[in-house]
Amino acid sequence: MLQLKIKKAAIVFVMAVGFLNQSHAQKKYPYQDARLPVEDRVKDLLNRMTLEEKARQMDMYKGELFKEKEDFSKSKSAAKIGNLGIGAIHDLYPRSAKMINDLQSEVIKNNKWGIPALIMCEMLHGYLDDGSTAFPMNIGLGATWDTNVMDKVGKVIAMEARAHGVHFGLGPNLDLGREPRWGRVAETFGEDAYLNSEIGLAMIKGMQGDDLKSDRTIISEPKHFAVHGIPQAGGNSSPILVGERSAREDHLPSFEKAFRKGGALGTMCAYSELDGIPCAANHWLLTDVLRKEWGFKGIVVSDLGAIKYLQTTHYVTNSPKESIREAIAAGVDMQFYDFTNEFWQQSIIELVNEKKLTMEQIDRAAGGVLRLKFLLGLFENPYTDKNLIKERFHTKENQDIALEAAHKSMILLKNDKNILPLSKDIKTIAVIGPNADASRLGGYAVKNKVGTTVLEGIKQVAGATTNVLYEEGVSLIVKGQIIPSKYLFTPDGSQNGLKGEYFNNRNVAGNPVLTRIDNQLEFDWPWSPGDGVTDDDFSIRWTGYIQSDKAFDGWLGLSSDDGIRMWVDDQLVIDNWSKGATSMVTTPKNIEAGKKYKVRIEMWEGGWGARAHLRWNLEKVNFQPAIDIAKKADVAIVVLGESNELVEENRDVASLDLHGMQQELIEAIQKTGTPVVCVLLNGRPLSTNWISENIPALIEGWFPGEAGGRAVADVLFGDYNPGGRLPITVPKSVGQLPIYYNQKPSAIHRYVSESENPLYNFGYGLSYTQFEYSNFAISTEAIKAGGELKVSVDVKNVGNYDGDEVVQLYIKDVYSSVTTPRKTLKGFNRVFIEKGETKKVAFILTADELSIWNKEMKRVVEPGDFEVMVGGNATDLQKLSFKVIN
Numbered sequence: 001m002l003q004l005k006i007k008k009a010a011i012v013f014v015m016a017v018g019f020l021n022q023s024h025a026q027k028k029y030p031y032q033d034a035r036l037p038v039e040d041r042v043k044d045l046l047n048r049m050t051l052e053e054k055a056r057q058m059d060m061y062k063g064e065l066f067k068e069k070e071d072f073s074k075s076k077s078a079a080k081i082g083n084l085g086i087g088a089i090h091d092l093y094p095r096s097a098k099m100i101n102d103l104q105s106e107v108i109k110n111n112k113w114g115i116p117a118l119i120m121c122e123m124l125h126g127y128l129d130d131g132s133t134a135f136p137m138n139i140g141l142g143a144t145w146d147t148n149v150m151d152k153v154g155k156v157i158a159m160e161a162r163a164h165g166v167h168f169g170l171g172p173n174l175d176l177g178r179e180p181r182w183g184r185v186a187e188t189f190g191e192d193a194y195l196n197s198e199i200g201l202a203m204i205k206g207m208q209g210d211d212l213k214s215d216r217t218i219i220s221e222p223k224h225f226a227v228h229g230i231p232q233a234g235g236n237s238s239p240i241l242v243g244e245r246s247a248r249e250d251h252l253p254s255f256e257k258a259f260r261k262g263g264a265l266g267t268m269c270a271y272s273e274l275d276g277i278p279c280a281a282n283h284w285l286l287t288d289v290l291r292k293e294w295g296f297k298g299i300v301v302s303d304l305g306a307i308k309y310l311q312t313t314h315y316v317t318n319s320p321k322e323s324i325r326e327a328i329a330a331g332v333d334m335q336f337y338d339f340t341n342e343f344w345q346q347s348i349i350e351l352v353n354e355k356k357l358t359m360e361q362i363d364r365a366a367g368g369v370l371r372l373k374f375l376l377g378l379f380e381n382p383y384t385d386k387n388l389i390k391e392r393f394h395t396k397e398n399q400d401i402a403l404e405a406a407h408k409s410m411i412l413l414k415n416d417k418n419i420l421p422l423s424k425d426i427k428t429i430a431v432i433g434p435n436a437d438a439s440r441l442g443g444y445a446v447k448n449k450v451g452t453t454v455l456e457g458i459k460q461v462a463g464a465t466t467n468v469l470y471e472e473g474v475s476l477i478v479k480g481q482i483i484p485s486k487y488l489f490t491p492d493g494s495q496n497g498l499k500g501e502y503f504n505n506r507n508v509a510g511n512p513v514l515t516r517i518d519n520q521l522e523f524d525w526p527w528s529p530g531d532g533v534t535d536d537d538f539s540i541r542w543t544g545y546i547q548s549d550k551a552f553d554g555w556l557g558l559s560s561d562d563g564i565r566m567w568v569d570d571q572l573v574i575d576n577w578s579k580g581a582t583s584m585v586t587t588p589k590n591i592e593a594g595k596k597y598k599v600r601i602e603m604w605e606g607g608w609g610a611r612a613h614l615r616w617n618l619e620k621v622n623f624q625p626a627i628d629i630a631k632k633a634d635v636a637i638v639v640l641g642e643s644n645e646l647v648e649e650n651r652d653v654a655s656l657d658l659h660g661m662q663q664e665l666i667e668a669i670q671k672t673g674t675p676v677v678c679v680l681l682n683g684r685p686l687s688t689n690w691i692s693e694n695i696p697a698l699i700e701g702w703f704p705g706e707a708g709g710r711a712v713a714d715v716l717f718g719d720y721n722p723g724g725r726l727p728i729t730v731p732k733s734v735g736q737l738p739i740y741y742n743q744k745p746s747a748i749h750r751y752v753s754e755s756e757n758p759l760y761n762f763g764y765g766l767s768y769t770q771f772e773y774s775n776f777a778i779s780t781e782a783i784k785a786g787g788e789l790k791v792s793v794d795v796k797n798v799g800n801y802d803g804d805e806v807v808q809l810y811i812k813d814v815y816s817s818v819t820t821p822r823k824t825l826k827g828f829n830r831v832f833i834e835k836g837e838t839k840k841v842a843f844i845l846t847a848d849e850l851s852i853w854n855k856e857m858k859r860v861v862e863p864g865d866f867e868v869m870v871g872g873n874a875t876d877l878q879k880l881s882f883k884v885i886n
Contacts, residue, residue, distance in 0.1 A: 051362065060088045127161040132446045135156075135706075178230045407714065432629070721804070746819070
């Protein structure tokens, strides 16, 4: 009995200590009263917090620091959680309610004020973790021209993320895609500010909903702020050389609409410099415009490393600490893995104590993070229900929306002699190409997701008696073969493999922190490549010999993320030290059997994952199997394009032609005489001039998401009538760039040996039916500067199929005080019309659509003549005139 009493007393004592540790959080301070306005709660809590606690709220932690495999690790995370709280955690991707709830519980009970952590994750076109619903890549979502489907997409992303205890999504990307060489053009909704803003607004509203406290909503973080989509020569993070007027007219409207109308509460500042000032240190952008003009109350997060780059890339600061000062003073609120958590927080504390940052600036940043937590209801309910993941994750309804989005993203670019749609009675189909049986989801796609391929989709949709044949034909990237360990030798010849020396710097300098034998060079590292090696800013040297038992005349090749180079027999044969080798960079080599070839390979990694591949081409490309099945078939479906190895962040190109040997493949198939249909799965517009001239049917499918293969097949066989329209101009060559549709009147595209016209215009897309426009009318021929103009037109389906038409409205300010484009999109409506049916489509033009930024940099509607144009694309338009009067 005495022992039992002692045990009970011990339990009571432990519980009492626990309550004492949380005593401050349990008191009814004003910030804990959910009935008070959020601003009052933020102010009250800030007044109680120390500088150290505020610095914590301004920091982002890596998710791997808090878990062991897929479980919360109390012992691993204890040092990071401490007793000061946690601002935000990224890259966590909880797999269970228990994991995230255990983490939140530990964070809350171990800080004085009971502040929960903000959980952030990537969700550009789907919540990024395993098993989530994968939607088309953003350029494909832009091709839908459908705000209703974008609202649905946003809702699904938010619902799946919040079920996992995630609160904050990095996306959407609102950059204007006006530089197709840029690897991130696939992340954009297209080249036009109005289309971009409306599609983005719909997605943001879907994500944030009407109440952020709901377990179906999350905070949306539009990026990259700002003017990031037109880097010089297409180089990621290269300078943006435009002035304030161009920024305000073209690039900022999408963000303004996202914040003012969409209520988006996050944004990510861009890596790049805008007119000579890096965005991460741009007070005009992050404070004057974002906060003072637009009233933004959310948080600005740096793009990964953008603050660090102020010193290391832009050279506008001379130390990491000064970079932190510049960024916070300009308006950045939270770092994104720029520096260690300890260095970031200590620097903030020192800068305040040295009076180089003010408490007002710290309260702006820390208060912004707290505001989000209050708005999300995390102080009242920081946990997620254990049943939500099962109930809401990748449901049949969510999958149906992925298919709907994929259907609506499909664009029919060519259909000579109505070769499409195909009959389901067709006897034999040859499906050929590197993208025919590949899941192409694009960059920042759901992890480990495998979407329906075009081959699989065709097999699902084709008639029961149709024989479907398949050959890849050629790899998308001709990578050769991995050099096996038995052909690699260490410098002393004693072991198979190459000697690897790993350095914690970019320069292969000093003493290695790790030395080991690597059996072969076929590495993809998300973080550190080995014990003692940093996640970023490391370099490696491999040395040894290659010795083959077979002779061949071919090449040796390297692929990397950042810099790489190779010497063979002490001669430098590949030098991509400054730019890396994203695909496969090769050097010709005649290999003699039994001969030793001395090799030295060096690489460096700057950040965010690393890759090192060493290959040779012992086996040659052979088109003949693909040619043979094409000869047997009634039609050949050739599926070409790109993968995220060719178009993604830091995967910029100098050519818009098909990569590798794809052009040779489709030419060989066309020569068989079998009718050919080409399907493109890609992330940027491609200059497929030969295909457009010689192949009778062409479908642009983008990276179409998890249901993409089925969507392509439905279009091929007529189960879905394509209605997508180009959100971006397709140039004939890079020499035409820039060639977005609404350039200024003085833009000249007159070349000695190139057309002035693009391959396909913005807004273009065909259908299996035809539409006729009539009764185009405006409500009045004159409006006042603050007035409205009603525009209407009747659209009749005069063809043989039901289908979608995208009615597009453009305006022209005929004469103005500053230059304006010849036409600019100011309205669109995707409308389903049954065959024989007529629908009236109406628009309202207001000052928002008619205004310009005048010589005094004021936004005004100038009196004068305007033209309003309506049609199904940007070139075939009906026109009416009206006046704006004082």
